Amino acid sequence: MNVEKLTKPDVLNPKSYRISREGREFFDIDAISVFRGRQESYWHICFKDGSERDYHERDLHIAESCLNDKRSADVFQYIKQIAELSNIRNEETGEKLLPKRFDKITYVGNEVALAKYLNPSLLNTGKRGGEYVPIFPFGCNNSQYNAVKNAMENQISVIQGPPGTGKTQTILNIIANILMQDKTVQIVSNNNSATENVYDKLSSPQYNLGFVAATLGSSKNKKIFVEHQDSSYPDFLTWKMSEEFGEMRKKISEQSARLKEFFDKQEKLAYLRQELSQLVTEQQYFNQYVEESDVNTDNIKCKKVKSKFVCKFIFQLCGF
Incomplete structure (x- = not known):
């Protein structure tokens, strides 16, 4: 009653999986057989050195390649065919680079950027880890x-x-x-x-x-x-911080927020200057038109709407 006999395992392609246990990744896997019981699954892993091990599935960290999905595999195959048309070559041997690189790819984890191209449904459109506070040691706009x-x-x-x-x-x-x-x-x-x-x-x-x-x-x-x-390398002893890292990050965050606020005001100022320049040009054209047309501007009515002046020009000679 305490024994469960498991037969007919699922045979998996070892190139399509990345397996680790207690933070240590398995290498040189030759074959994987998964025996699925009523309550638990067991992974029988054969290594290229001839050794074999059995593991509870719950004890393993298993990452599956997105190429196991048919749609992702089809898109990847299409990209490989397109790569054959590329003429980017090795400067030393003249060999085409992209086809050779793609042929070596047998595993694409769901967490890497390529997986998002192969299967857009995997793309996380939200922010990763919330609001990020960047640093700019090389300057920026x-x-x-x-x-x-x-x-x-x-x-x-x-x-x-x-x-x-x-x-x-x-x-x-x-x-x-x-x-x-x-x-x-x-x-x-x-x-x-x-x-x-x-x-x-x-x-x-x-x-x-x-x-x-x-x-x-x-x-x-x-x-x-x-x-x-x-x-020679720099003297890293001079790189020591005079304050705690957490306190420094807090200051960086505050300075980054002020920097962004400054940039936003700077951009708004540039926009307003451009808008003012356009209004000045329109004013010049208007004054020129009034002078050339001998229009009576006494009947101009100005109306204030939501802090903006909307001028309604009534030209007697033009009828509007």
């Missing part, structure tokens, strides 16, 4: 402020602008905000010059932060990076 804040609050963010509008500066601020969360950043581009531009700004004498980044875009860059690990 109002549009850059909004760009960084949106990038940190949303799963997918697109920043577009012509040359000279501060996209690289925005990237540097996004890097700073990610590092503040004890995370790492990977910067990719379809050409080396774009990523080198970001690295050059970081390593410039103005910031001297090149040591926080590694240029790994090619085998040559990787070799140079590894061979030059004896480079």
